[in-house]
Amino acid sequence: MKESIAEPGILVNLRSIPGLDQIEPGDAQWVLGAGVTVAQIEDHAGLRRAFPGLHEAAAEVASRQIRNVATLGGNLAQHSRCWYYRHRDIYCLKKGGDTCHAREGENKFHSIFSGNPCISPMVSSLAVILTALDATVVVQREGETVTLTMTDLYQRAWDNPTLHHSLDRSDLILRVEVPTRWSRSAYLQVAEKAAFDWATVSCAAAVRVADGRIQEGRVVLGSVAPVPYQVAAANRLLQGQTWSDALGGSVAERLLRDATPFAHNGHKVPIARALIQRALRHVS
Amino acid sequence: MRDHAGLTGAKEVCDRGTCGACTVLLDGEPVYACMMLAIQAQGREITTVEGLARNGNLTALQEAFVDKDASMCGYCTPGFVMSLTALLRRNPHPTPADIHHACAGNLCRCGTQPRIVQAALQASGVEVLSRTEVISYAHLA
Amino acid sequence: MPTWPEKRSVLGRRVRRADGPLKVTGAAKYTSDVQPAGCLYGMILRSKWPAARVTGIDLSEAVRSPGIKAAILVRDGERRVRYYGEELAAVAGTTKQACLDALRKITVRAQPLPFVVKEADGIQPDAPRVWDEAPNLSKPQVTERGQVDQAFAEAEVVVEGTYSTQVEIHHCLESHGNAAAWDGDELTVWSSTQGVFSVREGLAGNLGVDQSKVRVISEFMGGGFGSKFGPGVEGAIVARLAKQANAPVKLMLSRFEESLAVGNRPSSIQKVRLGATRAGKLVAYELDSYGTAGVGSGAATEGGGGGAEFPAPYIYTIPNTRVQHRGVALNAGAARAFRAPGHPQASFGIESILDELAVKLGLDPVELRLLNDPSEIRQREYRLGRDRFGWREKYRLPGSSPGPVKVGVGCAGATWGGGGGGTRAQAQINPDGSVEIRCGTQDLGTGTRTVMAMVAAEVFGLPPEAIRARLGDTAYPPSGGSGGSTTAASVSPAVYDACEKALAELQQQTGLEDVRGENWKPACRRLGLEPLVVSGQWQKGLSSSGVGGVQFAEVEVDTETGLVRVRKITCVQDCGLIVSRLTCESQVNGGIIMGIGYALYEDRVMDAGTGVVLNPNLETYKLPGIADIPEIDIVLVDMPERGVIGIGEPVTIPTASAIANAVANALGVRISSLPITPDKVLAALGQVKELTA
Structure with missing residues (x-):
């Protein structure tokens, strides 16, 4: 709003809707209201025990001042941080124009995967860990309540350059349900600054371990694609395996196979590779 | 806050929630004043830097800021003071890492950060000794 | 010639900053806090074109906009604009929103012109001209000493490299x-x-x-x-x-405007060649450099100007040198003086190539400097700093640190002039014993108020808190601008002179021999009703110029992610007479931290396609945060016999060079352009695939 990218005539304060700011533990799943602040997630001791990766991701979100007001729903539905999109005097593809300036321009922070000509990446760190945790999102849509997977929540942005997520204008995120079946989870990011900086690449991993073997695993990347990026085939590589660096390497290779970096963001590939290894090593 | 209440301690530096100079406490928790509409604060308690010292007595943190020279131009100082006031209430014995985490959202251009960490530690009761030395040139081999 | 007292009871002590309490309580009133009754807001309309011919600006709708009380053109008639953000018109209104709304109602007729915003594009002969009268790239300024070609031909070792530094924005927190x-x-x-x-x-x-x-x-x-x-x-x-x-x-101004139009440090692209004997003695140096001061390159001469020069070969004395500087004009905001103008750039080029020479010769970088640095002061500082930093234990052959997180060390030196002059001050002693010192200087946060109070306290034998230092007003006795690290060296002698004279006057008027310390109040009471007001001025002998300073950096580099973290900086800085130790130390911290920003984070990013600054904010123009600050170890070298010398600038000069050298030492390959970001580190390590498309 301050850069006049959005000029709404009416603002509705979602924070005044009762009941959206609750964190409810459960045996099969935890339920987090869309109005829960990122600071609430960061500070919640039980949540931290259940989902360490979610705590780690929340603690990396912006700064304490932002986390105190930023909500889970807002974090998931946030818009692109692309510096062309955010510039008040640049009319780009994402704003409805016909050019993605980043493709031939300053694309150091942009996507290495995209299903459309806009290469501004999805940067929500909570989305990355919640995707790894196989969370579902309950959305109020035209009077109905629908449940979306995290993949559903972003899928439409994969091939539509003007979108940031799959939500329609009247959709409202009500809550996020996080299954407890994971044994361990982790979130890591690399940013140029030690804190309060957007991730160059972020990576979340979650595994279910039984009998010393990984029964099920998820690895998800952020800041590399218009959606939280995962590859089912890469996740499958983990199934039934015990941890080794070689396993991590092959997951990374599979996950990054289709990367198409631009002139200034080729470094995201080795950074992603390192983070995939480290996150998996950590949870395994 | 600044224009109507005359409370100019909180500064406008970036106006985009990136620098922390406008940090105030909303019901005791630090927030960026520049990222909050007045209507969102309805019915809630706002503490600005002007509200910390009582009857001219600086808080322990403010005293420590002066002692350790944790301000230079002073423009970022109120914001840091507010972030750390909230931290010390939440966690009276912070580690340097806790202090870094609490102040990640505050920028300083003059370079007071090392002394801000020292001030916060001192305010938490940890004695911080400066290792800085003055050596006479004559004694320099 | 006056001198500072041999025995000093206040000067050199750690005294609390005079205005510290005002700053920590929010009571200090800055320009942005000033609100005279009925005050309106002003706001500027800026060019949306990086280059254009403006044929007309219509203010009529803006004038009629609600709340608007004034609207002006910055310049009448047809005009050229030469960068995105150049000032066109302005309004004043009752609220900021009224101004924002009014600016939107101003219509500008303009014919956009071709523009160029990148150094590499600007130097092309067919690049759009920023100034019509001359090409963007200026004629070279060449200075040559000795027999350069011959010296290179005869040199036993020659190293060469290209080093570049970015455009850095001041980003003062108060706009x-x-x-x-x-x-x-x-x-x-x-x-x-x-x-x-x-x-x-x-x-x-x-x-x-x-x-x-x-x-x-x-x-x-x-x-x-x-x-x-x-x-x-x-x-x-x-x-x-x-x-x-x-x-x-x-x-x-807004943060956005700060990023466009109120100055920056010019960039530099330095091609350097260095010749030496096998023992490491420097014999030949050649520099071919260009950089941009934005539209400031060529502004004075309507084209072909400089603005990006720097001293070379900086602190080293080399018998044969050829130095060539050029400026390239771009459609971008003009450069301004920036803390030690030219010096960080100068330091980065020469200190980088020097370490390349050390690698080639198999010499310890400190030894190479001891062999070539002509300054006895820096020589001593290097020796002290080496021990204090633990250089001998920490230094390893380049790249030999085990990975994946490699550790490295580097060092670099600085010089700065400083010096004082041209300042007057006034001491007023009131009958109740209170003291006011007035000087038309200003306190940038360096501690000028504290310095003034301490000097007066020293003379009068009073505690510094008893002195009220007043500054920042043209109603006070004149002083110069606070730049070039001259303030303390200008103001302290003037205050000293005024106070010495006031003390003598007080003795004379009261007939008392000793009026200092506990005799102060009774003596002042004898003044009756009239305060004593005495003027003084800067005097030769109480200040001087010329400092050195060396810094050591220890870094760790994650070779898998390209992240650089500075672990430690050791700084040994000569200071002349230390006036206020606490604020002096703060300035050293400040210079080093600014140097860390220059080394690792800060970069104004221009977009070739649209001509705008892409990071006009503190979100993507990255200033170092509190977690990015390493341990900083400071040694101040006291040289009271020299009088007061400023140190605000020298302390920022060598930091980035020392860090870059430490990174090169860690990795065994050099990142030769600032800032050293992960993308550059990974590219230097060969981890980024070359694009085939």
């Missing part, structure tokens, strides 16, 4: 801005400035009024770093708006 109020034909301006007198001079000239009718006040200011000496275009605008509106107007 540039002023509040202006007219009373008849007299103008009062509150200004966020490094020079109240230079702002007065600039404004009076610009407005065509007598200097005597302009008063400039800057009681507190939120940082300058070289960018705030004059009133700027925005200063003239606010005075004109206030005149037209017949009401006070305050105009503070």
Whole structure:
């Protein structure tokens, strides 16, 4: 709003809707209201025990001042941080124009995967860990309540350059349900600054371990694609395996196979590779 | 806050929630004043830097800021003071890492950060000794 | 010639900053906090084109916009604009929103012109010209000493490399801005400035009024770093708006505007060649450098100007040197003085190639410097710093640290002039014993108030808290701009002189021999009703110029992610007479931290396609945060016999060079362009695939 990218005539304060700011533990799943602040997630001791990766991701979100007001729903539905999109005097593809300036321009922070000509990446760190945790999102849509997977929540942005997520204008995120079946989870990011900086690449991993073997695993990347990026085939590589660096390497290779970096963001590939290894090593 | 209440301690530096100079406490928790509409604060308690010292007595943190020279131009100082006031209430014995985490959202251009960490530690009761030395040139081999 | 007292009881001590309590309570009033009754807001309309011919600007709708009390053109008639963000028009209104709305109602007729915003594009012969009269790339300024070609031919070792530094933005936390109020034909301006007198001079000239009718006040200011000496275009605008509106107007720039139009440090692209004997003695040096000062390159000469030069071969004395500097004009905001103008660039080029030479010769980088550095002071500082830093234990052959997180060390030296002069001060001793010191200098956050109080306290035998130091007002005795690390060296002698004279006067008037310390109050009471007011001025002998300083850096580099983290900086800095130890140490921290920003994070990013600054904010123009700051170990070298010398600038010069050398030492490959970001580190390590498309 301050850069006049959005000029709404009416603002509705979602924070005044009762009941959206609750964190409810459960045996099969935890339920987090869309109005829960990122600071609430960061500070919640039980949540931290259940989902360490979610705590780690929340603690990396912006700064304490932002986390105190930023909500889970807002974090998931946030818009692109692309510096062309955010510039008040640049009319780009994402704003409805016909050019993605980043493709031939300053694309150091942009996507290495995209299903459309806009290469501004999805940067929500909570989305990355919640995707790894196989969370579902309950959305109020035209009077109905629908449940979306995290993949559903972003899928439409994969091939539509003007979108940031799959939500329609009247959709409202009500809550996020996080299954407890994971044994361990982790979130890591690399940013140029030690804190309060957007991730160059972020990576979340979650595994279910039984009998010393990984029964099920998820690895998800952020800041590399218009959606939280995962590859089912890469996740499958983990199934039934015990941890080794070689396993991590092959997951990374599979996950990054289709990367198409631009002139200034080729470094995201080795950074992603390192983070995939480290996150998996950590949870395994 | 600044224009109507005359409370100019909180500064406008970036106006985009990136620098922390406008940090105030909303019901005791630090927030960026520049990222909050007045209507969102309805019915809630706002503490600005002007509200910390009582009857001219600086808080322990403010005293420590002066002692350790944790301000230079002073423009970022109120914001840091507010972030750390909230931290010390939440966690009276912070580690340097806790202090870094609490102040990640505050920028300083003059370079007071090392002394801000020292001030916060001192305010938490940890004695911080400066290792800085003055050596006479004559004694320099 | 006067001298400082041999025995000093206040000077050199750690004394609390005089205005510290005001700063920690929010009571300190900066220009942005000033709100004269009925004050309006001012706001500027800026060019959306990086280059254009502006044929007409229509203010009529803006004038009629609700709440608008004044609207002006910055310049009448047809004009060229040469960068995105150049000032076109301005309004004053009752609220910021009223101004924002009004700016949107101004229509600008303009014919966009081709533009160029990248150095590499700007030097091309067919690049669009920023100034019509000459090509963007200036004619080289060449200085040559000795027999360069012959020396290179005979040199036993030659190394060469290209080193580049980025455009850095000052980003003072208080933006540039002023509040202006007219009373008849007299103008009062509150200004966020490094020079109240230079702002007065600039404004009076610009407005065509007598200097005597302009008063400039800057009681507190939120940082300058070289960018705030004059009133700027925005200063003239606010005075004109206030005149037209017949009401006070305050105009503070936004962070966005700060990124475009109020100065920066020029870039440099330095091709360096260095010849030496096998023992490491430097014999030949050649530099071919260019850089941009934006539209400032060529502004004075309407094309082909410089603005990006720097001293070379900097602190080293080499018998045969050829130095060539060129400036390239670009459609970008003009450079301004920036903390140690030219020196960090100069240091980065020479200290980088010097370490390359050390690698080639298999020499320890400190030894190489001891062999070539002509300064005895820095020689001693290197030896002390080496031990204190633990250089011998930490230094390993380049790249030999085990990975994946490799550790490395580096060092670099600096020089700076500084020096004092041209300042007057006034001491007022009141009958109740209270003391006021007045000087028309300003406190940038360096601690000038504290310095003034400490000097007076030393002379009068009083505690510094007993002295009220007043500054930042052209109503006080004149002093120069606070730049070039000259403030302490200018102000301290003037205050000393005034206080010494006041002390003598007090003795004479009261007939008392000893009026200091506990005799002070009874003596002052004898003044009766009339305070004693005595003027003094800067005196030779109490200050001098020329400092060195060396720094050591220890870094760790994650070779898998490209992240660099500075672990430690050790700084050994000669200081002359240390006046205020606490604020002096703070300045050293500040210089080093600014150097860390220059080394690792800061970079103004221009977009070749649109001509705009892509990171006009503190989100993507990255200043170091508190977690990015390493352990900083400071040794101040006290040389009281030299008098007061400023140190604000030398301490920022060698930091980035030392860090870059430490990174090269860790990795065994050099990242030769600042800032050293993960993408560059990974590319240097061969981890980024070359694009085939």
